[in-house]
Amino acid sequence: MRRTHRCGDLRATHVGQRALLQGWVHRQRDHGGLIFIDLRDREGIVQVVFNPTIAPEAHATASDARAEYVLEIEGTVAPRPAGTENPELPTGAVEVVADRAQVLNPSLPLPFTVAEEGPVDEAVRLTYRYLDLRRPRMARNLVLRHRVVKFIRDFFDELGFLEVETPILAKSTPEGARDYLVPSRVRPGEFYALPQAPQQFKQLLMVGGVDRYFQIARCFRDEDLRADRQPEFTQLDLEMSFVEQDDVLGLAEDLFTRMSRALTTKNVPTPFPRLTYDEAMTLYGSDKPDLRYGMASVELSDLFGETEFEVFRGVLGSGGVIRGIRVPGGARYSRREIDELTETGKTEGARGLAWAAIEPGELRSSFARFLSEGEQRAMIERLEGREGDLLLLVAAPGWVPSKALGAIRIEVARREGLADPDTLAYARITEFPLLEWDEEGRRWDAVHHPFTSPMDEDFSLLESDPGRVRAQAYDLVCNGWELGGGSIRIHRRELQERMFGLLGFTPERAEAQFGHMLRAFQYGTPPHGGMAVGIDRVVAIFAGESSIREVMAFPKNQSAADLLMNAPSQVDERQLRDLHIGLELD
């Protein structure tokens, strides 16, 4: 190591010391005589001065230097002349007066500026990711990500958890997300699958007596990408023996409270609100509500039992419901803006949107003229409407009013900037349904996964009314993102077989696919449960980023391509032969 100091570390205390620095040319300012170069390394930036009368050779080298050249310079740390200090820079009290300089490696002109933050097309950033990583945003996010992972490892280590690695070459399970398949030279015609999650392995670790397990685990899913979804991503995976739901949720709350406060300056309301799935869906139309703002929807059906308004009467007559929300200050919305909100509601199945703007002395409304005065008053009172507010109502079957108003709620919050970026609004969502009906496949599907235990009090419904069975499953949400979820698992063979039966597995298929689990449960499997949390999403929320790509060093673009390496790519005929694979492309 030739470096004596890091550029960003130099302070007034170093004045008088000799320094040998290596780093990148952040910026070069050539005054003809004096040349200033801001030399940058990971720790920061320091100004280096080249004086032609002191060191003509070094000055000549500095004169040729361009952005992102890698330089080695040697000189003396000096206080800056009075009046030229730069308070913007941590190193701004000092500068290095260079007497020697050497170009370690020049740089071509850049495809985009490293020294400035400005927006750059993401495809260009990803193609030159190594340059993008030098910019402050990515450099900062990588540091934050490291701290999150470090915090998690320390946290669980202190509690006696063991980090255990599980296989990346695992077994394909046709349920759930599509697998990435891996062929094998030595096993013609057979395939491994990359794990969608270490789910079965961690349960088997509990059977193996590990008791408390965690892992920073890479997971793979061959599904379409989103801002918060990549084909490979990282989970905090954890599992505990002899625990109940509250033990897991309590641990998660403790981890996230402490980690958020240690690594961010954001507000973290505690304790985390706890909503059942049913409550979240009813109030916010979502199982991952953003609780940084209000505007929960309110049940109004009972106010319109006698109404003359045909639309409401029709919906109520066929068993539908009427719900509403209050948009504070929304009375100033134009017809056009309200029409746009109506469109938002339609994406969730609402046929229309009934609206009423509370203006001084009158109700400007799409439907109030069909209501009695009593109905108008009751509606305003129930929604706590005040002058200047806009009341929005949806009448429709089932979840539609909640979901439509939930979508409108998010849209209004976006327009009004209601979501405080400096708050982390965590919540626990519990009592998820165990099963959901798959209309296409004409069968019941596991909402979480087939190893999830039903709630004790719903056992009797398993065969009689499967759709009403609640699971011991839970999610951790934050600011409208699903951060993670988990469940208490089934640990007895009989119940697991019953679950497979409900999911339409023949005993033969259950044996072929999950026989190892069923067998393991016959050898003293402890009760156990756990959860998995998306690390990429946690870091993104902490960093204030809206895409997890911003917190991954080398992410893929929306069409699942790695633009830097150019993956995926075609392979040699020879490789395919070794793997006993023939291609059939259409």
Add this chain to the structure above:
RNA sequence: GGGCUCGUGGUGUAGCGGCCUAACAUGCGGCCCUGUCAAGGCCGAGAUCGGGGGUUCGAAUCCCCUCGAGCCCGCCA
């Protein structure tokens, strides 16, 4: 598979039927300049307006197709 938005010098934007022989900033090259820190000044190079077809006397601008990017729906046990 579908919906929406966007493709203009290296980068970021403007222009949205004729004033475009395409503007601005930054970057790039040259010259000048000894206290700047987004250094400054002067000069210069750099774009067949993603690609193809069409409408029109005339297209960066309007229409169709296509390719690419982003966001969303489906999908994500």
